[in-house]
Amino acid sequence: MHTVSLKLVTIVAEPVLEEQIADALRGLGATGHSVTEARGAGSRGMRASDPPGESVRIETVVSAAVADRILAYVAEHYFPHYAVIAYVATVEVVRGEKYV
Amino acid sequence: MGEIMRQNILSPIALAFALGVFAKLMRSEFQLPKDIYVGISIYLLLALGLHGGAELAHASIGTILWPALVTVLLGLITPVSSYLVLRRIGRFGVQDAAGIAAHYGSVSAVTFIAAQQFVRAMGADPEAFMPTLLTLLESPGIHLALAIGVIQAGAGGRPLRDTLHEVLTGRTMVLLIGGLLVGYAMGDKNWQGIAPFFDTQGSAFKGALVIFLLEMGVVAGARLADLRKAGPFLLAFGTIMPLVHGSLGAALGSVAGLGVGGATVLAAMAASASYIAAPPAVRMTLPEANPTYYLTAALAITFPFNILVGIPIYYEIALLIQGS
Numbered sequence: 001m002h003t004v005s006l007k008l009v010t011i012v013a014e015p016v017l018e019e020q021i022a023d024a025l026r027g028l029g030a031t032g033h034s035v036t037e038a039r040g041a042g043s044r045g046m047r048a049s050d051p052p053g054e055s056v057r058i059e060t061v062v063s064a065a066v067a068d069r070i071l072a073y074v075a076e077h078y079f080p081h082y083a084v085i086a087y088v089a090t091v092e093v094v095r096g097e098k099y100v
Numbered sequence: 101m102g103e104i105m106r107q108n109i110l111s112p113i114a115l116a117f118a119l120g121v122f123a124k125l126m127r128s129e130f131q132l133p134k135d136i137y138v139g140i141s142i143y144l145l146l147a148l149g150l151h152g153g154a155e156l157a158h159a160s161i162g163t164i165l166w167p168a169l170v171t172v173l174l175g176l177i178t179p180v181s182s183y184l185v186l187r188r189i190g191r192f193g194v195q196d197a198a199g200i201a202a203h204y205g206s207v208s209a210v211t212f213i214a215a216q217q218f219v220r221a222m223g224a225d226p227e228a229f230m231p232t233l234l235t236l237l238e239s240p241g242i243h244l245a246l247a248i249g250v251i252q253a254g255a256g257g258r259p260l261r262d263t264l265h266e267v268l269t270g271r272t273m274v275l276l277i278g279g280l281l282v283g284y285a286m287g288d289k290n291w292q293g294i295a296p297f298f299d300t301q302g303s304a305f306k307g308a309l310v311i312f313l314l315e316m317g318v319v320a321g322a323r324l325a326d327l328r329k330a331g332p333f334l335l336a337f338g339t340i341m342p343l344v345h346g347s348l349g350a351a352l353g354s355v356a357g358l359g360v361g362g363a364t365v366l367a368a369m370a371a372s373a374s375y376i377a378a379p380p381a382v383r384m385t386l387p388e389a390n391p392t393y394y395l396t397a398a399l400a401i402t403f404p405f406n407i408l409v410g411i412p413i414y415y416e417i418a419l420l421i422q423g424s
Contacts, residue, residue, distance in 0.1 A: 016380045054134070081387035 004096020007067035011058045011074055012038060013084045018056045021074070025060055028069045031099055033060040042083055055083070061091065061099045104222070104412045111221070113214050114408055116310045120317015121404075125324070132315035140312045141376070145209060145272055147298040147305050149279015152231025154291040156284050164229045166356035167366070171233040174352060174370045175240035178345050179205025183248055185341065190333045192393075198249025199382040199389030200334075203398045204341060205241020206374030207234060209272060210316065211406045213300070213309060215368035218411045220301065224361035235276045237369050239267050242378050249386045263381045270377050316403070323400035330396040338373075338401030342410050346371035350418040360418045367414035372406055373398035 009030075013021060018035060025033050038055045062070065067088050078084040093099060108114060123130045132140075182204040186197035212234050219226055246260060267273065283291065297304050327335065349370030353363035375398040382389055 014383065016383045020384075082383075 001094060003092035003094055004100075006061050006091055006093045006096050006099055007064050008089045008091040009060050009062060009067050009070050009086065010089070011070075011084065011086045012040075012055055013058065013078065014082055015054055015056050017078065017082060017084065018058065021058055021078075024073055024077075025058070025070060028073060029066040030060040030062050030070065033058055035059075042085070061093055063100050101412070101416055104415065105409065107221070108218060108412045109408060111218070112306070112310045113217060113313050116313040117317040117320070117404065117407055120314045120319075121321040121324070122317070124318045124321025131318050132311070137312075137315050140308050140315075142271065142275060143308055144213065144305070144312060145275035146279045147300055148209065148213065148231050148234070149276045150283040150291075150294070150298045151300045152229070152234075152276075153280040153283020154286070154288070154295075155228030156232060156280060157287070159227075159229050163227070163357070164232065167227070167229070167233060167353065167358055167362070168236060170352040170356040171236045171366065171369075172240065174345070174349055174366070175205065175237045176244060177348065178370055179241040179245035179248070181344070182341060183245060185337065190337060193388075194252040195249055195386045195389040196393055198245050198252065199386050200337075200394045200397055201248070202242045202245035202382050202386075203373040203375065203378040203394050204345070204402075205245045206239070206378050207237040207241075207369045208372035208374055208398075208403060208406075209234065209238075209276075209376070210309075210312065211372035211403065211411075212365065212369050214313075214407050215365045215411050215414070216300065217306070217309070219361035219364050219415060222361075222415060224359065224364070224415075226361035226365045227358060230362060230365050231276065232280060233366065234369060235273065235280065238272060238276075238374070238377060242267055242374070242381055246381065246385045249389070253386070253388075260385065263385045266384075267377050267381055272377050313407075320400050320404055323396050326392050326396045327400060329392050330401070334393060334397050335401060338397045339405050342371035342373075342402055342406055343413065346410060346414045347417055350414055350421055354418065354421045360415070360422055363418040363422065364411070364415040367418060368406060368411050371402075371410055371414065373402045375399050375403065 011021060022033060036057045038057045040055060071086055071088065074084060074086045179201045183197050183201035186192045186200055216226055216230065243260065243264060246263060250260060296302060299305060346367040349367035350363045353366035358366060379391065379395060382394060383391060
């Protein structure tokens with residue numbers, strides 16, 4: 001099947017940040033995203049969420065340029081004070097033209 | 101005093117809370133599913149609003165004016181007093197002090213409910229408009245403390261206006277204020293139709309409250325491990341500050357014309373710390389404030405303190421002030 005090589009950006013964050021990050025993704029050029037609830041532990045133990053202790057995993061498939069912008073944005077705005085991790089993987093996407 | 105303490109500790113609310121803490125300390129896998137926890141909190145808040153609104157229909161504006169004014173006054177005093185104590189005596193940084201103050205300036209709806217149940221069990225029925233006062237106390241304290249933090253620190257994580265919108269449209273405010281309006285508008289006959297389910301004196305409400313307190317115990321129990329990180333000052337702050345604010349609430353409530361029941365509930369409101377509305381607001385507006393401090397203080401220190409020993413003390417103070 002025909003696929004296109006794109007970037008999958010994954011951001012695991014405190015739930016309070018979900019809305020703000022989703023808005024930012026749109027503004028940086030992502031055409032969509034999906035959110036799943038997550039549990040886990042990390043170097044910053046506390047979550048200011050209700051109920052406490054949960055995280056969200058935000059995923060979006062974008063071009064390499066947009067992925068760079070998203071990572072730079074997340075690093076600048078959230079890394080200093082929030083429990084956030086972000087990573088990029090190269091993925092082969094079906095109907096990849098939709099995402100660019 | 102001892103007898104009242106004993107009665108309070110043996111109430112289903114306190115015992116269910118203790119069971120939850122115990123389950124967590126035993127590392128039990130038990131916890132309420134998230135959706136049920138949220139569902140029960142919606143039910144409790146809506147019932148509080150509906151019942152309060154139905155009773156408000158019988159109240160006159162004249163009787164509620166002074167209690168409402170002192171409630172707003174408490175909402176302005178408690179965040180400032182908390183902030184000053186945390187800064188001057190606790191030597192906390194601006195953002196940490198303001199973050200914790202936002203929690204103590206706001207109110208815990210569950211503590212309010214527990215206080216209402218307690219004074220009714222004591223035969224001192226609180227005024228019918230108490231849920232209305234609850235809505236007045238929820239928001240100002242958070243915003244005042246956050247404003248102090250943002251101004252003193254010179255910068256915030258996001259505009260206060262966004263936080264204002266978030267708190268005012270949050271679950272607590274929509275269900276409480278919405279419930280009050282609906283309860284007020286629907287009239288006695290309609291209220292009678294839904295009262296068996298929503299009556300805050302009824303068995304459905306009290307049963308749901310027991311389940312909710314069980315989960316609160318689990319949540320508080322999970323925070324107990326952080327007490328060491330919070331330090332001795334915060335432990336003292338989380339128990340002494342409620343006594344100060346509670347005494348002030350009982351005094352102002354009595355001056356405003358509330359009976360012993362109402363003054364006790366107002367005292368518990370002033371003494372309580374928010375842990376639903378305040379944490380996300382603080383997290384977004386004052387990102388440098390350490391959540392370990394404010395969550396541990398509100399959930400693992402002040403909430404259990406009020407539920408287990410604080411409320412009977414406020415009741416005694418109200419009795420003392422009103423000389424009955």
